[in-house]
Amino acid sequence: MIGRRAPLAAALAAAILLGNSTGAFACSFSWKEGFSPEEIKQREDVRKVTGTIEIGELQGSADENGELWEGTIFSRITTLRGTGWETWQNFHRVSLDCGAYRKPLANGRGIFWISRQKIDGRYEILLWEGEYSRNSQSKSSQ
Helix, strand or coil, rough: CCCCCHHHHHHHHHHEEEEEEECCCCCCCCCCCHHHHHHHHHCCCEEEEEEEEEEEEEEEEEECCCEEEEEEEEEEECCCCCCCCEEEEEEHHHHHHCCCCCCCCCEEEEHHHHHHHHECCEEEEEEEEECCHHHHHHHHCC
């Protein structure tokens, strides 16, 4: 189990910005019903929130390089009005490598589609459209 913050988040951001680093990797997938980006945006059990996200704790299994392979990313979204949303998201490295991961891996801003119901005091992030903060990108390139 791992529970690191900034270094792991920066590594995840670098992975998504640089693309697949594992060499040849065949991907074949289809969205589960109700989970394609367009379907998520239309769901009644999801709310749209605009703001900034700060990645907090990362928990899960690491690969041989110490990078998160599968687990949970905990974070906080803050709107321009200052409303805070404690959030979580499942992470699977295969989704990232296949280009199907549509959630933030580092601090950034944008539009988030989150669940309306809390689980253990947090809302699940289902989709994100935005950009990473400059600090997240510069950390990931070091």
